[in-house]
Amino acid sequence: MLGGINLNMVAVTARAPAAGQTVVGTRFLSYHGGKGANQAVAAARMGADVALVGRVGDDAFGRELLAGLAERGVDTKRVAVAEAVSSGVSLITVETGGQNRIIQVPGANHTCGPAEVERARALLPGASMLLLTLELPLQVVAAAAEAATAAGVPVMLDPGPAKPIPAELYRFCSVITPNETEAATLVEFPVDDDASVVRAARELQRRGAASVVVKLGGRGAYVAIADSGEFVPAFAVASVDSVAAGDAFNGALAVALAEGWPLHEAVRVASAAGALAVTRHGAQDAMPQRSEVEALLTEGK
Numbered sequence: 001m002l003g004g005i006n007l008n009m010v011a012v013t014a015r016a017p018a019a020g021q022t023v024v025g026t027r028f029l030s031y032h033g034g035k036g037a038n039q040a041v042a043a044a045r046m047g048a049d050v051a052l053v054g055r056v057g058d059d060a061f062g063r064e065l066l067a068g069l070a071e072r073g074v075d076t077k078r079v080a081v082a083e084a085v086s087s088g089v090s091l092i093t094v095e096t097g098g099q100n101r102i103i104q105v106p107g108a109n110h111t112c113g114p115a116e117v118e119r120a121r122a123l124l125p126g127a128s129m130l131l132l133t134l135e136l137p138l139q140v141v142a143a144a145a146e147a148a149t150a151a152g153v154p155v156m157l158d159p160g161p162a163k164p165i166p167a168e169l170y171r172f173c174s175v176i177t178p179n180e181t182e183a184a185t186l187v188e189f190p191v192d193d194d195a196s197v198v199r200a201a202r203e204l205q206r207r208g209a210a211s212v213v214v215k216l217g218g219r220g221a222y223v224a225i226a227d228s229g230e231f232v233p234a235f236a237v238a239s240v241d242s243v244a245a246g247d248a249f250n251g252a253l254a255v256a257l258a259e260g261w262p263l264h265e266a267v268r269v270a271s272a273a274g275a276l277a278v279t280r281h282g283a284q285d286a287m288p289q290r291s292e293v294e295a296l297l298t299e300g301k
Helices: 035-045 060-071 107-111 114-123 138-150 180-187 194-206 245-258 263-277 290-299
Strands: 006-013 027-033 054-057 079-082 088-095 100-105 130-133 155-158 211-215 221-225 228-232
Touching: 006 060, 027 035, 027 060, 035 060, 035 130, 035 245, 054 060, 054 107, 060 079, 079 107, 079 114, 088 107, 114 138, 130 138, 130 245, 138 155, 155 245, 180 194, 180 211, 194 211, 194 221, 194 228, 211 245, 211 263, 221 263, 228 263, 245 263, 263 290
Parallel strands: 006 088, 054 079, 130 155
Antiparallel strands: 006 027, 088 100, 211 221, 221 228
16 A cells, blocks of 8 residues: 555534634544555454555654554554654534534655655555545656556555546556546536536546446446446445545555455445444544444445
8 A cells, every 4th residue: 555644633613714714612532544544453353454545744743653553453564754844634614514624734645756656666566456536746656557467466446535647547547436526626617417427437448447446435336348338336234434444445445356356246335334334433433444344344235
């Protein structure tokens, strides 16, 4: 896994402050996040051996984030500590009605460079999958994807946070897994109904991605492979917090594919993991154990 590591700090308030104004919040919480770190934990809880490549700052947050990852079963020996820069943080205000405002400071994540590519390259022999996100500089992501492809290791790309990507990166994607917003950013047309989801998936395949999984939240997912495609329904659960559902989905999908599940069946496994994640608050702590995913799959048959 090559991706971002963040500390999320959340203030809950009846309303967000106007410019120059102070309001009194009702609740504060912090949790370990970053799409890369979340997906690493999700895969580890599905039973995989997971190594994370990235950077944290030389600060208390960085030490806390590394300790949390290690406690959750992720190998952090290839996570470097960047000097004179903060760890990645997200400052989030959540209003009572659910509206949120986020300021993301990438910090150490954006100092990643050739050294991280080489650390990832060294892990490729014997690896089953390389997971990538767009939290790191695009040149790092593209170089790591190219190295994995050359080594015969499948690449799964989560194209978030949403941004355009270099044309050549598509060719290295065994699977690309955007949600609707990310897909719309990539294809540059609205992705807001079933027809546009199918059209977007085909466009991403045309650009070079071997397979496409469009994550649709509570509506499930759309899977496009070769010339076929199908919608996979979501599991019906009571949602309390959807913040890291996509990361739970991706981590479980990577493990299922590495174990040889056909893509459409692997997506059902991933959907179960994502469904369980929305029933809990937080990010990494919301990632389900494999036994829980298997139980939900059995119940859903």
